[in-house]
Amino acid sequence: MSGAMRQVEVGGAQPYRIAIGPGLLDDGATLAAVLRGRDAFIVSDGNVAPLYAARVIDALRSERPDLRVGQYVMAPGEEEKTLDNFARVIDALARAGMRRDATLFALGGGVVGDLSGFAAACWMRGIDCVQLPTTLLAMVDSSVGGKTAVDLPQGKNLVGAFHPPRAVLADTSTLRTLPPRELRAGLAEVVKYGAIGDAPFLDWIDAHAEALLAMDNDALAEAIARSCEHKAAIVERDPFEHGERALLNLGHTFGHALETEQGYGGLNHGEAVAVGMVLAARLSERLGLSHADDTTRLRTLLSRLELPVDLPAGLDPQAMLAHMRLDKKAQADGLRFIVWDGIGRAKVLPGVPEDAVLAVLRG
Numbered sequence: 001m002s003g004a005m006r007q008v009e010v011g012g013a014q015p016y017r018i019a020i021g022p023g024l025l026d027d028g029a030t031l032a033a034v035l036r037g038r039d040a041f042i043v044s045d046g047n048v049a050p051l052y053a054a055r056v057i058d059a060l061r062s063e064r065p066d067l068r069v070g071q072y073v074m075a076p077g078e079e080e081k082t083l084d085n086f087a088r089v090i091d092a093l094a095r096a097g098m099r100r101d102a103t104l105f106a107l108g109g110g111v112v113g114d115l116s117g118f119a120a121a122c123w124m125r126g127i128d129c130v131q132l133p134t135t136l137l138a139m140v141d142s143s144v145g146g147k148t149a150v151d152l153p154q155g156k157n158l159v160g161a162f163h164p165p166r167a168v169l170a171d172t173s174t175l176r177t178l179p180p181r182e183l184r185a186g187l188a189e190v191v192k193y194g195a196i197g198d199a200p201f202l203d204w205i206d207a208h209a210e211a212l213l214a215m216d217n218d219a220l221a222e223a224i225a226r227s228c229e230h231k232a233a234i235v236e237r238d239p240f241e242h243g244e245r246a247l248l249n250l251g252h253t254f255g256h257a258l259e260t261e262q263g264y265g266g267l268n269h270g271e272a273v274a275v276g277m278v279l280a281a282r283l284s285e286r287l288g289l290s291h292a293d294d295t296t297r298l299r300t301l302l303s304r305l306e307l308p309v310d311l312p313a314g315l316d317p318q319a320m321l322a323h324m325r326l327d328k329k330a331q332a333d334g335l336r337f338i339v340w341d342g343i344g345r346a347k348v349l350p351g352v353p354e355d356a357v358l359a360v361l362r363g
């Protein structure tokens with residue numbers, strides 16, 4: 001991807017910068033500018049490390065020849081976002097002698113970012129984490145906002161911490177090597193921003209669907225920047241999800257249950273969120289909050305983006321419901337869902353009756 005550099009600031013108690021543009025992984029001055037000490041540790045996966053890890057290390061060393069650099073490469077895939085792999089990263093940090101002023105670089109997609117961000121949150125009670133997202137989903141969503149976590153067999157992201165990154169450097173030229181399925185997964189989270197609070201953005205996505213699927217540079221850069229602006233504004237106002245940040249979970253209660261029930265080896269996160277958003281729209285309809293036209297509009301757009309919109313066959317609704325009872329938004333008043341009054345008007349709804357959820361799951 002070519003094009004100009006864009007920047008989004010995330011304010012609040014621990015402000016940081018999101019830089020978006022081509023060439024950032026080779027930009028030694030920008031990478032080294034975020035270092036505090038003399039230790040750097042790169043976490044990546046077996047797909048991404050061979051393409052980019054040496055380039056990042058060379059770029060850092062070109063500015064800081066004295067830098068001590070450690071590295072850990074994990075197996076790729078959501079099924080690897082485990083406590084075991086978290087422990088392996090911690091072990092690698094210890095063996096490499098990384099000190100309190102070390103900087104961990106999370107080089108990869110959402111799994112690497114979430115897992116290694118959690119390791120950065122825990123190692124010596126917290127070291128700097130710089131997110132270097134290499135997938136669209138990580139660029140538009142998971143690298144921003146400081147949610148870090150690993151999955152358990154019982155549920156997605158159940159163990160984690162809020163640990164805002166020191167910086168997010170999204171090198172858009174890495175998208176050239178992104179498999180189409182991963183591109184589409186990222187587009188699901190882009191659609192989410194329009195669905196929750198920006199109807200005109202949804203119109204824009206509609207108008208640029210073909211360009212986005214064709215990886216048009218300008219369309220992708222615009223989608224990434226606008227998504228990051230939305231996310232930055234929300235996490236700045238509500239960093240710890242006491243209120244409006246929960247809206248970013250549209251489609252995730254259904255989606256996480258789906259990923260969990262499939263053992264993290266079925267639909268990927270973006271695909272599960274696409275299905276989940278349609279189910280959330282249907283739930284809203286069933287509860288009398290929104291109109292069928294809104295559901296159809298969302299469904300049609302996601303289908304145009306070649307994302308799934310229906311539950312895969314053979315899933316047990318009761319098992320899905322059991323996963324949802326362990327969703328992090330659930331409280332004493334029962335299940336909480338992000339529903340909408342229509343396109344661009346999402347809200348948190350506590351105490352959602354389980355029979356309504358089951359009816360939606362049963363179609």
Ligand SMILES: O=C(O)C(=O)C[C@@H](O)[C@H](O)[C@H](O)COP(=O)(O)O
Pocket residue numbers: 141142144145147149156157189241245246248249252328
């Ligand atoms: O940043 C947030 O807040 C989100 O909810 C963004 C989600 O797209 C993302 O998948 C997040 O990791 C889900 O968090 P969780 O709290 O539901 O586990």
Ligand SMILES: [Zn+2]
Pocket residue numbers: 141189252269273
């Ligand atoms: Zn998500």
